[in-house]
Amino acid sequence: MSAPNPDPETRTVNLFDGELARCPQPVYQRMHAQCPVARAAMTNSPVISRYEDVIKGLRDPELFSSEMDMQMALGTERPMIPQQIDPPLQTRYRKLLDPHFSRKKMIELEPVIRADASALIDRFVDEGHCDFDPDFAIPLPCHAFLRLCGLPQEDLDLFLSLKNGIIRPQLETKSIDMEVNKKARVETGHRIYAYFEDVIDDRKKSPRDDLMTRLVQSEIDGHRLTRNDILDICFLLILAGLDTVTATLGCNIAYLAANPDQRRRISADPELIPNAVEELMRWETPVIAVPRVATRDVEIGGLEIEQGELVSFLIGAANLDEIEFPDAGAVDFDRERNRHLAFGSGPHRCLGSHLARMELRVAMEEWHRRIPDYAVEPGKAPRYSPGIREVMELPLVWPAP
């Protein structure tokens, strides 16, 4: 018989366990009850799950650094900006980037993203079925990203292959050999750099009203961003801004398909959608953990952490902490106080949170307006991946008109 997860005897938690992927909430609740500070099975690295401990850690970049060097390299040649650098330099980049991702900017972008969502739905609504990810949840964030950057929509397929080449190279290489996939990642990395090199040259010659031009013209302390700075920002935007929204959309729709009462409430009253998006972000928390490196020896809740150890702040578990969220185990679209950590916390809190929220709200509004009554195809059950929580297959059916 396999060990319980978490295992209170050994104070370990298996972050790649099948139950944690399928249905993480009960595992998180057991962690709170049995070992809110634990060590990860296999790597032995510290795992922190209490809301208070997580928020404190993420807000203390001097003690818990994001500079992890090539450990998190993912085909990059340098650290990605701003995620893999610490304040005070990180703060300077955020000051420059934040205005381009503000709530106001996203309101301006909303009509065109709504039209993109609606055009995707047009393609399959009359058929009465779709494969949610490839038909909707994967292309929509990519359309939004291209529009935000001012890049041609015809590059959608290219972007999807670049993103997959980094995040899941095995899809492109059709191999499970680690060396083959590492090489493919590096090659994809070069293609990403080459793509954006061309865009930078183009915007230098012919400036436009778009994010890429603004990056080319931006300055920190009176100095223009270097070519490498811009490349390192763009690389991160591809990795951070596409799969996260796809995963969240898939989790939300899978939850609603499995809970028809909640789905009917949303379809009948779309004004509930913004709250539902927040509550489902808390409940599902697709980016389940964020990593940091301890810069000195420290103790959290009785767990001794050594300088240099990689610490996982389990934001998925923090979002199920009863001390912060009364009745945390219930999905409540009327929850009044919802300070969830699904976008992280502290200086590295998600740069794209306003964009993500707008995309999710618009997608949910358009979807429920056009397809209010849907279910998972009979005989099929959604399968969730470990690591980032995402539904790997979500075939949906609804009454065709």
Ligand code: HEM
């Ligand atoms: C629902 C979708 C999303 C989720 C759940 C999400 C989640 C997160 C989380 C948890 C972090 C903190 C990482 C850390 O502390 O190390 C983060 C950072 C970041 N996110 Fe998002 N994200 C989403 C969408 C986006 C989008 C659409 C973009 C941009 C196009 C984006 C860009 C970034 C960037 C650049 C950072 C690094 C910020 C920094 O280090 O200063 N994210 N995201």
